[in-house]
Amino acid sequence: DQQVKQNSPSLSVQEGRISILNCDYTNSMFDYFLWYKKYPAEGPTFLISISSIKDKNEDGRFTVFLNKSAKHLSLHIVPSQPGDSAVYFCAAKRDSNSGYALNFGKGTSLLVTP
Amino acid sequence: DSGVTQTPKHLITATGQRVTLRCSPRSGDLSVYWYQQSLDQGLQFLIQYYNGEERAKGNILERFSAQQFPDLHSELNLSSLELGDSALYFCASSAAGTGNINSPLHFGNGTRLTVT
Numbered sequence: 001d002q003q004v005k006q007n008s009p010s011l012s013v014q015e016g017r018i019s020i021l022n023c024d025y026t027n028s029m030f031d032y033f034l035w036y037k038k039y040p041a042e043g044p045t046f047l048i049s050i051s052s053i054k055d056k057n058e059d060g061r062f063t064v065f066l067n068k069s070a071k072h073l074s075l076h077i078v079p080s081q082p083g084d085s086a087v088y089f090c091a092a093k094r095d096s097n098s099g100y101a102l103n104f105g106k107g108t109s110l111l112v113t114p
Numbered sequence: 115d116s117g118v119t120q121t122p123k124h125l126i127t128a129t130g131q132r133v134t135l136r137c138s139p140r141s142g143d144l145s146v147y148w149y150q151q152s153l154d155q156g157l158q159f160l161i162q163y164y165n166g167e168e169r170a171k172g173n174i175l176e177r178f179s180a181q182q183f184p185d186l187h188s189e190l191n192l193s194s195l196e197l198g199d200s201a202l203y204f205c206a207s208s209a210a211g212t213g214n215i216n217s218p219l220h221f222g223n224g225t226r227l228t229v230t
Contacts, residue, residue: 004156034218043116043204043221044157089157101147101170102219104157 003027004092006105013112019077021108023090026071030092034102035064035075038087047088048075080112117141118222120205126228132193135225139186139207145169146188147219148180151202163188195229202226 005024013019023033031052036044050057050064050073057064063076077084087109091102117140127133139146148160150173159172163182174180177195182188192199203226206219 002156006156036221041223043118043206043223045116045221046218049218091157101159101162101172102157103159104149106154106156 002106003030004090004103004105006088006090006108008108009106010109010111013080013110015082015112015114016079019075019080019084019110019112021075021077021088021090021110023073023075023105024071025073025090025092025103027092027094027103028071029094030103032093033064033066033073034091034093035062036089036091036104037084038089038107044089077110080110082112082114085110085112116220116222118205118207118220120203120222120225122225123223124226124228126230127195128230129195129197131195131229132191133195133227135190135192135203135205135227137188137190137205137207137222139188139205140220143207143209143220144186145208145210146182146186147206147208148174148188148190149204149206149221151204151224152198153201157204160190192227197229200227200229 034049035047038044066073087107089107090105119138121136144165147162149157160174162170180190202224204224206221
């Protein structure tokens, strides 16, 4: 049961343009959302997060938008750079005292071309 | 470098065998998490340990077990291996045991297990 879905397996964007990566979730109990970036042969690295009480969080070139009513979030990268080429994973967690079990999507492979 | 160390990087074994994957968390982190990434799946949460005790359990098979030792390193034991167990196994660590938003997960580079 995939509770976090990234429906675009891949995305290609030109350098300098905006990259928009999308993520949908089904569990309304999720209260915290994260994006991780993964380069080949490395583990995922934390990129940016957003709490369910917010609808936007910005960190430099990266902005995450959350639409709770639509159960949808997106990651915007502006401007995109070749070094941003990686697999991006959307993840979500429930408010729980029993751990920090993240539900991950299958990832979107972003290619930024010069 | 995340500070999380996983060994070995690659493991090739036969069906029916048993293997042990090892993880050393970042210095100071008390929680260790294990995730499995199969070819057609995202990262699937397996299990979490906090300061030596099991804290949360995900989609971990009964053939798999884990433990966290007093020095906080963790081992994931996979037994009676099947072809479908071939995957990337990631370990992650965090400072907190609960869902502390100020304590994100830091992942190791993974162990690639191939079962033939």
